[in-house]
Amino acid sequence: MKLISGGICAAKGFKASGVHCGIRKNRTKKDLALIVSDVPASAAAVYTTNLVKGAPLLLNMRNLSDGKAQAVICNSGNANTCNANGIQIAKEMCELVSKTTGIPANDVVVASTGVIGQPLDITPIANGMTQLVSELSYEGGNDAATAIMTTDTVSKEVAVEFEIGGKICRMGGIAKGSGMIHPNMATMLVFITTDCAIAPDMLQKALSGDIKNTFNMVSVDGDTSTNDMVTVLANGMAGNEVITEENQDFTVFMKALNTLTVNLCRMIAGDGEGATKLLECVVTGAEDEETAKICAKSVICSSLLKAAMFGADANWGRVLCAIGYSGASVDVTKIDVSFKSNKGEITVCQNGAGVPFSEEKAMEILLETEIDILISVGDGEFSATAWGCDLTYDYVKINGDYRT
Amino acid sequence: MKLISGGICAAKGFKASGVHCGIRKNRTKKDLALIVSDVPASAAAVYTTNLVKGAPLLLNMRNLSDGKAQAVICNSGNANTCNANGIQIAKEMCELVSKTTGIPANDVVVASTGVIGQPLDITPIANGMTQLVSELSYEGGNDAATAIMTTDTVSKEVAVEFEIGGKICRMGGIAKGSGMIHPNMATMLVFITTDCAIAPDMLQKALSGDIKNTFNMVSVDGDTSTNDMVTVLANGMAGNEVITEENQDFTVFMKALNTLTVNLCRMIAGDGEGATKLLECVVTGAEDEETAKICAKSVICSSLLKAAMFGADANWGRVLCAIGYSGASVDVTKIDVSFKSNKGEITVCQNGAGVPFSEEKAMEILLETEIDILISVGDGEFSATAWGCDLTYDYVKINGDYRT
Numbered sequence: 001m002k003l004i005s006g007g008i009c010a011a012k013g014f015k016a017s018g019v020h021c022g023i024r025k026n027r028t029k030k031d032l033a034l035i036v037s038d039v040p041a042s043a044a045a046v047y048t049t050n051l052v053k054g055a056p057l058l059l060n061m062r063n064l065s066d067g068k069a070q071a072v073i074c075n076s077g078n079a080n081t082c083n084a085n086g087i088q089i090a091k092e093m094c095e096l097v098s099k100t101t102g103i104p105a106n107d108v109v110v111a112s113t114g115v116i117g118q119p120l121d122i123t124p125i126a127n128g129m130t131q132l133v134s135e136l137s138y139e140g141g142n143d144a145a146t147a148i149m150t151t152d153t154v155s156k157e158v159a160v161e162f163e164i165g166g167k168i169c170r171m172g173g174i175a176k177g178s179g180m181i182h183p184n185m186a187t188m189l190v191f192i193t194t195d196c197a198i199a200p201d202m203l204q205k206a207l208s209g210d211i212k213n214t215f216n217m218v219s220v221d222g223d224t225s226t227n228d229m230v231t232v233l234a235n236g237m238a239g240n241e242v243i244t245e246e247n248q249d250f251t252v253f254m255k256a257l258n259t260l261t262v263n264l265c266r267m268i269a270g271d272g273e274g275a276t277k278l279l280e281c282v283v284t285g286a287e288d289e290e291t292a293k294i295c296a297k298s299v300i301c302s303s304l305l306k307a308a309m310f311g312a313d314a315n316w317g318r319v320l321c322a323i324g325y326s327g328a329s330v331d332v333t334k335i336d337v338s339f340k341s342n343k344g345e346i347t348v349c350q351n352g353a354g355v356p357f358s359e360e361k362a363m364e365i366l367l368e369t370e371i372d373i374l375i376s377v378g379d380g381e382f383s384a385t386a387w388g389c390d391l392t393y394d395y396v397k398i399n400g401d402y403r404t
Numbered sequence: 405m406k407l408i409s410g411g412i413c414a415a416k417g418f419k420a421s422g423v424h425c426g427i428r429k430n431r432t433k434k435d436l437a438l439i440v441s442d443v444p445a446s447a448a449a450v451y452t453t454n455l456v457k458g459a460p461l462l463l464n465m466r467n468l469s470d471g472k473a474q475a476v477i478c479n480s481g482n483a484n485t486c487n488a489n490g491i492q493i494a495k496e497m498c499e500l501v502s503k504t505t506g507i508p509a510n511d512v513v514v515a516s517t518g519v520i521g522q523p524l525d526i527t528p529i530a531n532g533m534t535q536l537v538s539e540l541s542y543e544g545g546n547d548a549a550t551a552i553m554t555t556d557t558v559s560k561e562v563a564v565e566f567e568i569g570g571k572i573c574r575m576g577g578i579a580k581g582s583g584m585i586h587p588n589m590a591t592m593l594v595f596i597t598t599d600c601a602i603a604p605d606m607l608q609k610a611l612s613g614d615i616k617n618t619f620n621m622v623s624v625d626g627d628t629s630t631n632d633m634v635t636v637l638a639n640g641m642a643g644n645e646v647i648t649e650e651n652q653d654f655t656v657f658m659k660a661l662n663t664l665t666v667n668l669c670r671m672i673a674g675d676g677e678g679a680t681k682l683l684e685c686v687v688t689g690a691e692d693e694e695t696a697k698i699c700a701k702s703v704i705c706s707s708l709l710k711a712a713m714f715g716a717d718a719n720w721g722r723v724l725c726a727i728g729y730s731g732a733s734v735d736v737t738k739i740d741v742s743f744k745s746n747k748g749e750i751t752v753c754q755n756g757a758g759v760p761f762s763e764e765k766a767m768e769i770l771l772e773t774e775i776d777i778l779i780s781v782g783d784g785e786f787s788a789t790a791w792g793c794d795l796t797y798d799y800v801k802i803n804g805d806y807r808t
Contacts, residue, residue: 048729049729050725050728050729051727051728051729051733051734051736052724052725052727052728052729052736052756053728079721081721082721082724082753082756082757082758083757083758084757115719115721116721116722116724116725117720117721117724117753117757117758118758119758179708180708180725182729221707221708222626222705222706222707223706223707223708223722223725223726223729224725224728224729225725226721226724226725226728301626302626302627303625303626303627303707303799303803304583304584304625304627304803307799307800307802307803307804308803308804310800310804311803311804311805313804313805315519315520316521317483317485317486317519317520317521317630318520318627320456320486320520320521320630321454321456321520321584321627321628321629321630322627323455323456324454324455324456324457324628324630325452325453325454325455325456325586325627325628329455330455332455332456349486349521352456352486353486353487353488353521354486354487354521354522354523391800391803392800393797393800393801395707395711395800396711396714396795396796396797396799396800397797398711399707399708399711399712399715399795400711400712400714400715400717401715401717
């Protein structure tokens, strides 16, 4: 298992492109992405649990019911959500891909991200299709990664290489953050490609299992998006024997997927709106996995803790407070808390009470850009990790005036 | 029922005082408050549901089990929470009141608010007691209200006058905000006094019933405090027949209590940390009360919506998004949303989709300091109101460096 370059084009047989078609006013910002597999692929997806769902998601739920897809189209700048004609526009996007590539419209995954509740005009998308398709290339991964960005400050790409049955397989993914991130049984926009051969039901099982410990453990601002979605296309071009059951190959596949998704989670959290720091909260010693998860997520979601981390303030009382109101059943007199970064580790709370520590050393540790919040809640065997970011002036700035 | 001045000293037989004793370094900031009833009073309280509870709360739970109290002591600057000797210090505070006033120690309600996890030194409190007791006065309500402030920018006092059985009764209350405010079956620090005669069990019933629709519907930052508490002392000096059942007198008492608590809720939300605006979210048309409450509270808690309100941006998609992930079961195609203030009202969403509106007019409305977010979720009969505030640069500033 090793990290490689190439993003979503690292796997065999996947082309991608990204262009500016005019949904956004800023001409230097790409706003339309396309990913195409050379051959039909197994496909799986998970969706937001928000009752308000973007029109593209509603269409994908239908189109992906056969476990098959060959292309993904995604625009940024407009979420196509809460629009009276949303489904119609999403359909037209799939049909435009079909007309220009020959791929059946119901084998196209469609996604939109941006402002909610503003009608999405199909015209710029229609006008941009020729360029979008003509620029498809096996090196186009970064163009697509750039085109799906909203308030993201950096594009998010990962790829891994692994071996299954003697065959080299590759898997790549791109993601867009960076606000309205608080996945619940689904996630933000993530597109994953692989040349590994795997049956659709096993692909779905792998994806649904993985996100519980990865994307569902990320929070930027506590707001579960209406347009969250992760999809995987697996085109089988690596030539391995198709994975059809939970055998050793499936285990390797799961591990590759997890390597990829954990990396994307860290990128999404670290590039949360306005963020200056990536926070990783590791809870150990829990009686069961759910308890560990609830604690980790509650801490990573606390506005007070997030603001303290921005200020490099070792205010561990806010960690205890967030565990206390999380709903998890823990013995608060057994909680230990440490902060850790490249500059070292410092214990600030033991058995639920403060211990003397050097404020100077704590600040040195917390001034770093990646902070681990390490919490032990008892003698249990279970642990969980959650990812988030600090709360900053820029989060307020970005979201105080997002539409204009 | 009318609003009057006087705060916690408006009711007959209640004295109060507030001094600087030295818990805080800033000598101009009072940090110790005392409220004393001339005679023993019925007492009721509700507490935070945070598993991590301040030591004073644990002591009060014991002392108030007989439904009786005569004094309240409260310090700011230190929460006396997560300290190994916390209970001992809380006890000593009650004993200091007992020594200097003659009131039994177990008839003293104790409270602390401030930083979590820093040992609370009893010395400055002991040194300040003589002055605190000597300054007790029937006009001391504002001194006490000032002494319990933490990051509050204004003191919070209300009083109402009402009639029960031909007798004039009065009730007053003080509150402290303004961060770590997201009550759950309890609330922030609120002290209420009344001269109305009411049995302890009825007083507790009134309080427990009221907070469900008042303090439990306030959120500043989603963080449920470890030290939340509301207490009421009712000393009976108004001379009315003691309320011992749910009769008409009880109804009048409940109405007085509600008038007082709603006013305190609005003050707490409007003075939320860094807030520039009070947000009141009214949800109507729900199938049941719980649904209305869940929707109202989810909207008022959304960081994205709070930041949009700070920016006077009519980004109603964030309202729909927050309802969608709230967990409430509603038909999203029936949701209407309007924004309202002193400058008028504007409808921005009908039947779950946007309607054309004047951005100019919307901004005029949203630039005011009190904003109503009016949401109809269907044809049901139930409604709920929640209170919150905008998310601002100053929230980040205050909480990025709270301890120093």
